[in-house]
Amino acid sequence: VPPDVDMQKMLQSRKPRLTTVVNEMHPPRFLELLDPSTTAHQNMPLVDVDQSLFQPHPPELVFQNFTPAQSYKLPLQLFNNDKISRHVKLEHQESAYFHVEGPKEAKTKVAAGLSVGFTVCFTPQENKDYHHTLFFVTEREHFEVPIRAIGPRASLNFRDELHLPVCLVKASTQRTQLVRNLGDRIAIFKLQTQSPFSVTPFSGTLDIGESMQITMAFNPMTAGDHRQDLLLHYDTGEDVHISLHGSCVELKLNLIPEHLTLEKTYISLSNTHTVSLSNSSDTTLKYLYFASAFPAVLLKKKKKKAKTCYPVSISLQSFVMKRISHRVCLFGLDSKMPFSHFFNMAQLGEIWPNTTARFTVVFKPDEAKLYQETIYCDVTGKKSRIPLIVKGEGLGPAMQINCDLMEMKNIFIGHTVSYEVQLSNNGLIDAPFEFSSPRTTFGQFFSFTPKKGVVCSGAGHVVKITFRSNILGTFSEGLLLTVIGQPQPLTLTFRGCVIGPTFHFSVSELNFGDVAYGFPQTEMCSLVNTSFVPMSFSLRVVGDGMGSPSVTSDQQVCELCRNNWQGSTAHDGSTMPVEFTVSPAVGSVRAMADVSLCSNTVKHYRMALVIDVEGVGKEIMALPIILAACSVACTLPFCCLPQGILMRT
Incomplete structure (x- = not known):
């Protein structure tokens, strides 16, 4: 019931409450169905089985606002719903506080369409709740009529409806109400509601005449009108429903640009580009970057620990009224927040009203390959996360070799031959390299001087390759030049034939x-x-x-x-x-x-x-x-x- 209705019921006297209960007419609760053929009359009832032969008026007797040691009376009428006369009997129930005045005969016959009257007397000894039940027996059923005496009750003066301020998607608004206990006993209560609403505190105790603040919060995730009930539950069992209303709107927010292609970048170096997001509202917006478009996916991934360091980062430059640039680097700040291939964006921030936030995307590749990823900006005022497609290409050292095929022709067995290979680094970064030979019959006879080293940017290096075989035969071996930072090694092929002495x-x-x-x-x-x-x-x-x-x-x-x-x-x-x-x-x-x-x-x-x-x-x-x-x-x-x-x- 709403708070106003509950308050009115608590303040009603016996007669208005009796009228209210009569208006809420319903059949009595059956305790047992009897076989009418066992009676002397042998007349089958014309009333449906789900309906009682006698309808009590009122179906429940309620005493309230009473004073101890005084007597109170309420009438009870039993109407015969059948087309013929029926008997009804009140079973005697001992009670120190309730007694019933009615027909002298133990079993009363009531004509069709008429009623038999009883008077229920209540004499309380204390100002508390009392409960009693009257049991009646007819030819077909055994039913009951409950009696309640309602003692002191707490009553918090909540409004029937509470309208919260208009809110942005994923934002929050609040409304606080001062409630007072207008009842005549201590209020021990609990409050409960459902999303997108919440309440604080969710339980409490309030003495007679005292007041406290109750705060309702509105946290919508979708635009539109929202409504939920705030359930107020008293320790005495009563439930009161307060209607909560809220309206949510969505802003038109977009990252500029939506597609970002970064310039080719050497590994160990970095490249940056700026992305902006404007807040044209009067509300401060909060943002957070994710690697997933859906929160459910992110919550599932939070159970795992990220083990990879990612080369792309984001930093924030918020230009506010004083044009103070504030840079917050997002690279590697939250190792517990899992992200996809090479982006790590877990830093949150705020965008002030009527300002523009600029995010600097930092691309720092660790491999020479193409990178492409979609990152998502979760911002208040926008239902779905805003995608940002980022592309970049990592470049490794620009190492070159002066030849890729060496024709050795005929080599005498046991004879040592040497070749010099020129390595050139035309890139902007140093090129660490290492030579290796295949584990084959003739590959084991190759040696390198030096086997590994570093070619500085813009410089060259000579490597001596030596071959001496004690096995006859034709061979073609691919020697590998591995350059750290390049996805694939360079191959230098040596071909020849080992012959015996002539x-x-x-x-x-x-x-x-x-x-x-x-x-x-x-x-x-x-x-x-x-x-x-x-x-x-x-x-x-x-x-x-x-x-x-x-x-x-x-x-x-x-x-x-x-x-x-x-x-x-x-x-x-x-x-x-x-x-x-x-x-x-x-x-x-x-x-x-x-x-x-x-x-x-x-x-x-x-x-x-x-x-x-x-x-x-x-x-x-x-x-x-x-x-x-x-x-x-x-x-x-x-x-x-x-x-x-x-x-x-």
């Missing part, structure tokens, strides 16, 4: 001609190394015997006990004598080879002198050996004094 014999074949049986013959040839690396070699004759060394005729004559010449032919290679000797058989740079032959068998020879190169392979080259052993001894051996196999580097 060499040749001075003759195309070793031709011993006809060699007398038992007489050694020597031929000389040179091995020339035409590569730039030393060559370790070993020489051997393929097809030579594997037995004991061959015996010359001199040794056979001097040692008559030898039987090597017995059996002119041998077919088992493991027992055939070693007939060729090579001197030197192993060696390296500039070695000469002496090839000696002593034939112990009568046959034609066609063999080859092969060379094995260390680190390269077996039988890299073969030199044919041609000779014919004869049975007639030569008196003068064909001999050439050798120097060996010559190797040049």
Whole structure:
């Protein structure tokens, strides 16, 4: 009920209150439904089951404004709603404060459309609340009529309606009312309302005749008219409803410009641009920057801790009446407020009436890439957050390399080759760099001097790249030049082929001609190394015997006990004598080879002198050996004094 109605009810005497209760007519509360067929009359009621056979007038008896030790009376009428006569009986209820005067018969028969009257007498002993219930029984139901005696009550003189001042969206207005307890007992109360209204205090205690201030606040989030009830609840159970009204308007606010494209900026440097927001109203506006367009998203993200430092910031320059510039940097001020990719705008501020606030967007990239983000200004007077689309591009060091492909062609195995690469920094910031090679078969053979360093702005730097391989093969390796601040490393490709040493014999074949049986013959040839690396070699004759060394005729004559010449032919290679000797058989740079032959068998020879190169392979080259052993001894051996196999580097 409204406060005025509640106050009027509290001040009413018994008869006006009785009239009020009668006007609020409603059926009594059933305690039990009976079976009318069990009665002697056997007449079925014509009244609906949800309606009682007798309607009490009034449905509730209320005593108020009474004095202890005095007696008060209220009439009660029971009207027969059926089309035939019905019986009604009042069940006796003991009470020290209430008693009922009525028909002498315990069970009264009432004709259709008529009523039976009772008088309820109330004699209070104290000035407090009393409760009692009268129980009646008819042929069909058992119902009750409640009796209340209302004692002293508190009454706060709230107005029925409270209109709060016009408010901007997301702003707040208030209205304070001085309320007084006009009742006759202490007021213990609670106040409750719903958004967009609030009340302070929400509970209190007020003695008889005392006053206090109650403040109602209006905090609308949408434009339009708003209405809610302020519920005043007394400890005695009464509820009073006060109507709260408020009107909300929205301002036309926009950031200028709405789209902001910042100039390209080198990392570690910064770039700024100004955005303005004008307040043409007479109210101070509050603003706060967010990374989300919706508050619900922001509230969810507040549960997480931001772990990233963002390169874009905002600062405020508020030009007020004295044109004092006040700069508040928003970069990194609130690490608990999560924002998206690279903006960190969590600083709030105020815009005075009829002034313009200027926000300086500071772009400080930490990577060489494109940045784009939408930030939102949540400002009072505007329902939705104002978007600001910001774009910027971060630039890394302008490092250049004088070539991107190096053709190494043929490189001798074990040979060290070096190349110089020129690095140039044409940008405005220093360029820290580092070279790295891939973890591949040939990538491991590259080294750099220096491997890392810093090229100052406008300067150059020479890096020496060294390659030495002990593996043969063709390769194409991409060496990476990583520059801090550039999104992708530069690639320098080295291509080439690692080959073995190059060499040749001075003759195309070793031709011993006809060699007398038992007489050694020597031929000389040179091995020339035409590569730039030393060559370790070993020489051997393929097809030579594997037995004991061959015996010359001199040794056979001097040692008559030898039987090597017995059996002119041998077919088992493991027992055939070693007939060729090579001197030197192993060696390296500039070695000469002496090839000696002593034939112990009568046959034609066609063999080859092969060379094995260390680190390269077996039988890299073969030199044919041609000779014919004869049975007639030569008196003068064909001999050439050798120097060996010559190797040049």
